[in-house]
Amino acid sequence: MKPIRLTVNGKPVSAVVEPRQHLGDFLREHLLLTATHLGCEQGVCGACTVLVDGVPVRSCIVYAVACDGADVRTLEGLEEDEVVTQLRAAMSRHHGLQCGFCTPGMMMTARDIVTRLPDADEKRVREELSGNLCRCTGYVGIVDAIRDVQEQRKSRRGAP
Amino acid sequence: MKAAAFDYERPPTLERAIELLRAANGDAKVLAGGQSLGPMLNLRLATPRLVVDVTRIPELRRTADERDAVVIGACVTHADIEDGRVPDATRGVMPGVARAIAYRAVRNRGTVGGSLAHADPSADWPTALAALGAEAMIAGPAGRRHVPVAEFLSGAFESTLAADEILEAVRVPKLSARARWGFHKVCRKPGKFAEAMSAVLWDPDRGVRRAVIGATDSRPITIGDARGSVDRSRGGGADALSEHAVAAMLDGAGLGGDSYSRRIHLVSFRRALAQIQST
Numbered sequence: 001m002k003p004i005r006l007t008v009n010g011k012p013v014s015a016v017v018e019p020r021q022h023l024g025d026f027l028r029e030h031l032l033l034t035a036t037h038l039g040c041e042q043g044v045c046g047a048c049t050v051l052v053d054g055v056p057v058r059s060c061i062v063y064a065v066a067c068d069g070a071d072v073r074t075l076e077g078l079e080e081d082e083v084v085t086q087l088r089a090a091m092s093r094h095h096g097l098q099c100g101f102c103t104p105g106m107m108m109t110a111r112d113i114v115t116r117l118p119d120a121d122e123k124r125v126r127e128e129l130s131g132n133l134c135r136c137t138g139y140v141g142i143v144d145a146i147r148d149v150q151e152q153r154k155s156r157r158g159a160p
Numbered sequence: 161m162k163a164a165a166f167d168y169e170r171p172p173t174l175e176r177a178i179e180l181l182r183a184a185n186g187d188a189k190v191l192a193g194g195q196s197l198g199p200m201l202n203l204r205l206a207t208p209r210l211v212v213d214v215t216r217i218p219e220l221r222r223t224a225d226e227r228d229a230v231v232i233g234a235c236v237t238h239a240d241i242e243d244g245r246v247p248d249a250t251r252g253v254m255p256g257v258a259r260a261i262a263y264r265a266v267r268n269r270g271t272v273g274g275s276l277a278h279a280d281p282s283a284d285w286p287t288a289l290a291a292l293g294a295e296a297m298i299a300g301p302a303g304r305r306h307v308p309v310a311e312f313l314s315g316a317f318e319s320t321l322a323a324d325e326i327l328e329a330v331r332v333p334k335l336s337a338r339a340r341w342g343f344h345k346v347c348r349k350p351g352k353f354a355e356a357m358s359a360v361l362w363d364p365d366r367g368v369r370r371a372v373i374g375a376t377d378s379r380p381i382t383i384g385d386a387r388g389s390v391d392r393s394r395g396g397g398a399d400a401l402s403e404h405a406v407a408a409m410l411d412g413a414g415l416g417g418d419s420y421s422r423r424i425h426l427v428s429f430r431r432a433l434a435q436i437q438s439t
Contacts, residue, residue, distance in 0.1 A: 002168060018165065019165075019166055019167060019168035019211065020162065020163040020164065020165050020166055020201070021162075022162075022163075022198070022202070025162070040161075041161040041162070041202050042161060042198075042199040042202050042203055043195060043198060043199045043266065044199075046263070046265065049265050052268075052269075055239070055268040056264060056265040056268060057265050057268050057269050058195075058198075058265050058266065058269075060198070060202065061194055061195060061198025061199055061202065061269075062194060062198065062269065063163075063168070063194070063198070063211075065168050066168075066170070066191070066194070066213055066215070068170075108265075109264070109265070112264060127350050128263075128264060130263065130349060130350040130351050131262065131263025131264065131265060131266065131351050132263075
């Protein structure tokens with residue numbers, strides 16, 4: 001067992017963890033932060049994507065013990081986030097989800113696309129989404145939602 | 161899927177990391193990002209007694225811009241290279257390779273040294289860095305040694321690294337202004353493991369015409385003097401790209417595999433070669 005101290009959703013957290021426990025399990029089991037979903041637990045499906053030190057990572061193949069000192073943010077911690085607020089409305093408007101299992105990870109990647117690649121075209125958006133598996137929507141609604149938020153932000157940037 | 165129990169150490173220095181590996185007597189794994197080791201631990205394909213996390217060792221994150229090369233610390237991430245946060249010796253070649261590795265969430269964590277040390281033949285860096293003529297800089301109990309990346313992999317998931325050695329950095333020679341690069345990989349879906357991969361470097365000012373065939377069943381195949389084929393393809397000679405000429409070269413270099421694998425390697429190689437043609 002190893003002691004760790006980290007920040008989760010802006011709050012300091014101290015815990016003693018087994019090295020084999022991955023960050024996704026730590027968030028769900030120690031902290032009861034269940035917005036993060038665990039799908040494949042081998043880094044393929046992207047459902048468990050969270051932000052570590054501001055960038056998306058797969059929480060199932062990062063061990064909690066290795067996050068000592070890190071700043072972790074889950075979907076719960078992005079409720080007031082401007083981009084996530086826009087994405088939430090757009091996902092609903094464009095039917096970007098059905099069962100919702102992939103959605104938390106999809107929101108993390110979508111937020112990354114909108115902030116890092118504001119001018120990405122549809123092809124690039126689809127490429128960037130290839131690490132998040134969705135088996136309901138066929139991606140059309142998700143891509144439309146991301147493009148919608150890109151456009152909203154672009155027209156606002158362009159406004160005087 | 162949960163990993164079997166393991167101990168975890170995060171040494172502050174390279175010396176301490178090497179000591180830990182030495183003491184573990186082969187029953188340890190180095191974690192340099194964990195984007196391959198994590199899945200292997202979770203699937204219990206790897207069950208080491210000890211995991212040595214080297215990601216916070218400052219010298220492994222260092223980069224140095226030298227006169228004729230750039231040295232990139234083993235724990236520099238693919239995303240660091242993709243985004244140009246480290247000096248680039250390759251005029252955009254390495255950022256381009258980095259961008260097509262797995263997915264962004266993996267690139268944020270996965271490292272160039274980790275990928276190379278993992279020695280997966282279908283990974284991008286073993287093939288790309290071999291073609292670029294890079295060297296692997298290795299630290300161990302007996303000191304430091306350098307190995308050309310082209311000779312670093314000894315087989316699938318096997319390298320020249322001893323159990324108590326750590327890949328410290330890669331040294332990438334600077335390309336000259338006229339250099340041309342061709343790179344092509346065949347993946348069933350963006351970000352998936354490659355089924356075929358080819359890299360071609362034409363850099364006449366440094367006398368380099370090198371081709372590498374990756375994603376084979378074993379180590380990448382380096383064709384150190386691909387002069388005939390590369391020069392003819394530069395000159396726009398359609399014959400250099402002919403299926404027959406490329407097949408003869410790949411067979412001559414010892415490419416094995418079944419007919420499907422041979423076929424997609426052939427396609428991949430011709431597409432990489434086409435990228436260096438004069439336009």
